[in-house]
Amino acid sequence: MIPQKDIVYIQKAKLSFEIIYNEYYEKIFRFVYHRVGDMHQAKDLTSEIFIKVFSSIKKYKPNGSFNGWIYRIASNYLTDFFRKKQVNQYVYLAESHYQLLSDELSIQISVEIETVINNLFETLPEEEVEILRMKFFEGLSFKDMSVILQIKESACKMKFYRLLDKIKGSPEIIAYQKTL
């Protein structure tokens, strides 16, 4: 992660944005890819997001989380993108996501548990899916999540842990565990 003082330095000196680009490219690409599910679209959107980031850099206030700020721009950009396209009917999950969730539930990964997870995700509201993506799949801190979701850090924690409880206690998971 780029130290805070360096962000201020980049801002003030207007030096090359390449440092930020190199640091965040992969993270933002993954963030976008997990939401659009297509590598080529993710590539184009990631470029557009970085242009947005660079043109907005003056608006960043050094007292906030830069990590959260950059993800917030990406998140807003995608919201706009889906609103304009009027399509956002899929939740995309990668192999590693199923693995992470299975680990959390202390269940061996299998085709069956993948189906259970799919059914579960189809019933979750968008905000809860987003919380799971950010915490589990992107490994964001609660502080960054609070910036992106515009809620307090404590509220983020509370929502995440309640959501985990909800998943662990869901009828689908309990029913599946009984079959083991």
Add this chain to the structure above:
Amino acid sequence: MKKEVKKIKDLSSEEILAHKNFDGLKIGKQSYSSIIAVSSIVVIMAIIIGYFLLKSENNISPETVVESNTNEFSSFETSTIAPEAKDQLTIKNIREDIYWVTKNNTLVIIPKNGLIDKNGKEVLTDVTLEIIEYNDAFDAVLANIPMEYDSNGYTYNFKTGGMFDLKASRNGEELSIKKGEKVVVMMPTNQNDAGFNQYYLNNNAWEFKDTNKLTTLSLTTKKSEEGWQKAIDYEEKPIKLDFNINDFPELSEETVFYPLKNQKEQLKMLNNNEWEDFKIIKEKDSYVLVAISRDKDLKIKIKTSEEIEQLSKEKKTAKQEVEYITYGAIDEFMEEGFNINTNQLNFSPDYSYSAYKRAMVAEKVVNVFSINSFGIWNCDAPQRLPEGALLANMIFIDEETLDTITYKGDYYLSENDKQLLYKYYPNVDFKFNPKSDNLLWFLCLRNKTTTLFYAKEENFVKPNDSVFTMSKLMLNENEINATTVKKVLGL
């Protein structure tokens, strides 16, 4: 809506990083040193090449210079347009509370010990205050400030009652407002709608937050409106008429008459027709001019010069009453609301508190913001998109060339009679209220030329017609400013 889960493959770092291309980013007009350097080289190269081409006796065939024939336009970056009202004040030593009246007559009140630096230390010297005032939603859109507000899943467009961006600094370092202190910004406006609220633009999220803190000082009284109306309602140009003095002993032979203004149709008929005779009669203690012709008589309400003199006195009294009421209201507001001793208040040797109050009398309302941090503040009433005609697949036609304009950017609808502005995204159905004074417009780019396209009232006559014939104006570099664009659009 229920979503479907789709499995995607995991991407390795190598796969992702293969797409990395920093140099390929089409960064707009940022003044990055690298871009400036590259641009400078390109310009110098162009000059050199141009020089040699000219020197070789203009050997260029017509095919060499190719201009794009397509009517394809890209979005224009509106944030490059400078707002109309920008003001700055530098204070060497702060010895008392700061009262700053901007060139837009906005009063900014900062407590003496209200400013701190990044270490939390009070700042009392070399302070620079900067304000940008956005008079309407149009100014805000040009400055790229989001004019939408999300509440409970609904998107509202803002109807702004005034917006500003206020900053304080010392030697380039930004200052903050001390915790517990408040800065007051009193912004006059001619909009006196109810339902305005105070919003702060959250820089992290780049969206407005409702702060629920706006105070409104209303300067419009019923009495003032009646007084003015009564006093100014006559034509400036008098009429000289012959009449029998015996019929009207209270008048003299030199008496002249003034027609009342609110008879537009009658005055038009009086001027445009031939009349055989004129006479004066009295109806309900008021004089009436009767114009007589073979077919009809026309009655025009008139007032004598003496009556006008009396009206002028009433006008003066009414004005004094208005001023007295309004001045009193401003004093009371300042004293009770903000603990200000108005007796000793003067903003500068050139601008007295009385002069400020006189300026305020011309306004309907002063919106008073009480703020605890610098940045962009807005006084708004959220509005839903207009209801009425709904059009899908908008088609824009260039009025001059009759070509279809290929443009996939955002566009705007202004309801000028309501001072409302809505943003429409491409691929979203366009809705408008046929009863409003509508104006559709967008700024776009082609071949490095900025063009303003706009469709006025006549395009909104057929509510089912999604073809809009657009007038256009190509803007020179020095014309790309809020004043020119607003003038063209008649805003």
